[in-house]
Amino acid sequence: MAYKIDPEKCAACGTCAGECPVGAISEGDVYSINPDECVSCGSCSEVCPCEAIQPE
DSSP states (O other), X not given: OOEEEOXXXXXXXXXXXXXXXXXXXXXXXXXXXXXXXXXXXXXXHHHOTTOOEEEO
């Protein structure tokens, strides 16, 4: 079960990208998580100040 970023909630603050242990999060106007690289640890979801990251 990979995690997904809700583009409506994402503020592109970068907090999640620094927490990902496998580098599965891509930066941009809205960040995204590569489901093939995501190890479903939940680290990104725990630190997201916008609550934009949830399990798929």
